[in-house]
Each structure stands twice: as structure tokens, then as C-alpha cells.
Amino acid sequence: MPSLSPVPPASVVAALRAAGCVFAEDEARLILAAARTSDEAAAMVDRRVAGLPLELVVGHAEFGGLRIAVEPGVFVPRRRTEFLVEQALAQAPDAAVVVDLCCGSGAVGAALAAALGRVELHAADIDPAATRCARRNVAAFGGHVHTGDLFAALPDALRGRVDILTANVPYVPSAEVGLLPAEAREHEPLVALDGGTDGLDILRAVATAAPGWLAPGGCLLVETSERQLPSAVEAFRGAGLETRSAYSEEMYATVVIGVGSGGVVRS
Template identity: 55%
Template sequence: MTTPIDRPALVRRLRAAGCVYAEDEADLLLDSADSPAALADLVARRIAGEPLEHVLGWAEFCGLRVAVDPGVFVPRGRTALLVAAAAAVTGPAPAVVDLCCGSGATTLALARRLAPRWLAATDIDPAAVACARRNLVGLDVPVFTGDLFAPLPPHWRGRLDLVVANAPYVPTEAVALLPPEARLHEAPVALDGGADGLAVLRRVAAGAGEWLAPGGHLVVEAAESQVEALCAALTAAGLVPGVRHDEDLEATAVTARRPA
């Protein structure tokens, strides 16, 4: 954009508003605006605390540009570990379902990385479903509205090679401690994991064995402090758990195999 905006002044305004990566954000905002008026609107939204990804309308995830609508969960960089863990345990041309798909970022990354023979996604939030459908247009990937496995076609039971779920895992009392960008601008259903953060993940674990094919895998994201309890729930559900950590991403992925 050709604009008289003073970039150093913009950086100072963003930094004063608490933007840690003010220089990078300034460049992204400048690139996204097609007029000084548009830039002023974007900057005002960002300074007011709206997530940068919602202001821009997209987020970078696993090297892909993913559309993110207002109110929809913003894909986190740490979830790249979930994608890597899924790719590591899954064979060629798998049948895959992504639960709690949000914007469809993980679904999109798996479509590129795994070349599934079929792939679908679900989310309980209609706004997230609409966003995911937009991101997955042209890929012949159905996105179902509903709670976890409930909206899937019944004849898929026992036929899935891979189920992934970036389900909410923040304990209810900790939601209030999240950065304002998350707790004020993302759907609570995408954040709140119940009393200990594992309410949704326990239901995923309980249902996975019914939907996975023998030898199939479940891969989920969790906090490191939740691993012991989650692995116990997976074992109780008849699955064989494993754990992967990535210190650089500050991420934990838990895998679980349905015995053959």
C-alpha cells in the first residue's frame, strides 16, 4: 500500500498496546490494508485487543495460510506437533477424521501431508464449521456440525485409520487467566475443557475405540500436566497410549492405538 503512514510511529503504537512482535505486526497490517482508512481500521481493532489473526483474516499454520473468521479459534503453532505425530503413526492413504476442527487448519495440513483416501471434520460451533468449509473448499472434505463423533455417518464406525482432536483442554477456572485475545475473542466452547481440562478429551477417548479400525490411531493435544490422567483414560478405553513432547513448540501430543 502506498501510504503516508509513519511505520516507526505505527510500531510504537502497537508496542504501547502490548504487542510483543510490534515490528512484524506493523508490516503485516501495512501489507493487508489497501488504503490509509483501511489501515486505520485494522490498527484500531488490533490496539483494542482483537487477535491479529482475526484482524488480518488469516493465520499461518504448518506453512499454510488459513482463513480465520472473527470468534473462531486461532490455530496455534504448537499444534504442528499434533500433525507431525499423526503423520508418524499413520500408514499410507488413511481414512481420517478431525474432531473439534475449528478453522480447519489441522484438517488442511493433514490433507496436504497424508493424502488420505478420505477425510472429514467435525465441530460443534457453526461459525467454526463455516470457516473450515471455506478453508477446505475444493478438497472434497465434508465438515459436519455436531458434537465429536455424533454427526459422522454411522457406517464409518470401525473404519477410521486416524482420528485427531485438538479439543479444548483448559481447566474451567484457568480460562479467566488466558490472554484477553483468547478469552474475549474466541468461542468459550473451543477453550473450556471442564474442571480438570479433560472433560472433552475423556469423551473422545471413550468413543474412539468404536470408530477406529483395528490398528488405527487417535492423536490429541494436551497439557504436559494432564498426560498421566489422559493416558489412564485412554487405557481404560482399551487403547494403547504414547506421548510426544516438543520443547521448542512447548507442545504435547498423546497418541493411542486401537489394538489389532
């Protein structure tokens, strides 16, 4: 029978600290809050010590004020991507149709829907594990989830109607994937990390096709790196989008914003 005796927080902190967890106290608190029994807590600690990302250990990530369910094999939403959500809301505060492309867990779409209220939300990803997870996270907002390769996954009825199109595309250059932290490299799908030779293959594909899906004045937002920014901006402008970029020093996040015909890019 599972043990119900409490696990001493100090022992959990000590185990996590010995494994190299920088924020051992915070992680211990989350693990003990998520565990229903002491045996479950011990198992969670063992998985974390073995290198499993904390979010996968406890089964959720905090994102945009929401608790986002995550599962093994699904990209864990990064807190820096909250900046992309902020920029989308600033650009299109009255959006009625939102698409979360390359959705992973659906965190971006869920956060946008939570902030906007009644919206038509669609999320799509090529990975069935991701879309299975995303369904859990967008269900409360009436979201629709589609499995397929970029825009091919979306219903044709969305063409020319999308007010906010976010695409948290993979943007790590192929040769640099092996340099990522082990938590990402070993536990997240390669398709969510590898962006091709210069990291911008998927970004270019999204930018090229986006104008046909955006409503008049609709916007496309993509996260990238500061190093890749000039090429990313060039791709957006080459697709005919009015383009600007935004950077958050606090969150170490870079976002490219492109607006379709008939719209004004807001600074």
C-alpha cells in the same frame, strides 16, 4: 473515498509497540501486507490496539505451511498444534481416511490433507461458526464438514474406517479459563476453551468412543498439557488404546497418541 496513500511502517510499529505488542515489527508487516488501502490499515491497527488477536485482524493464521482463514468467534489455531500434525503423520503416513474432530477452523485437517495427498477428509465441530469457517479451509482438499456434538456429527459410514482421528479438544480447567490471556478469553468461544472441572471432560469422552470409529491400527491424537498428561494417558488406556505420549520442548506441546486394535504405536 478510501485513502490509497501508503502508511508509514514506523507509525504502525510505534502504535503497536505502545499497545504492548511484543512483536510489533512482525505484526506491522502482516497488517500492511493484508490491508488494501491506508484507511483499511489504520482500521486494522485500531482493532489490534484494542486487543483483537492479530490473526482475526488480518483474517488468517499461518499453520503447517498453509494460510488458514479465521473469523471472529472462531478458535485461532496455535502453532504448537503443528506438533500434533507431525505426530499423526509419523504414526500413520499412509492414512486414507482422516477425521478432524473439534475442528475449529479446520486447520489440523487441512494440514494433514495437504501432507498426505488424496485422502477422505472429514471435519466436525459443535459450533456452527467454526464449521462455516472450516468449510473455507478444507474445500481445496475435498473435505466434508459436519456440525454436531463430537461423534454424533459424523456419518455412520465412517465407523471402523478412520486411520487418523485428531481431536484438538478444549483442555483448560473451568476454574482457570479466567486466567487465560485476554485475546483468548475475550475473543474465542468458551466451548473451544473450557474442558470441565479438570480440563479433561471432552478428552475422556473422545477416548471412550474412539475405538468404535478407528480402522484396525488407526490412531487417535489429542493435545493436552504436561500437567494433565498422566490422567490423559489413563483415559486412553482405559479405552483399550495402545498409548504413548510425545513432547516438544521447542513448541511447548504435549500430545497423547492412542492406537486401536491391530496396530502398533510408533515411537
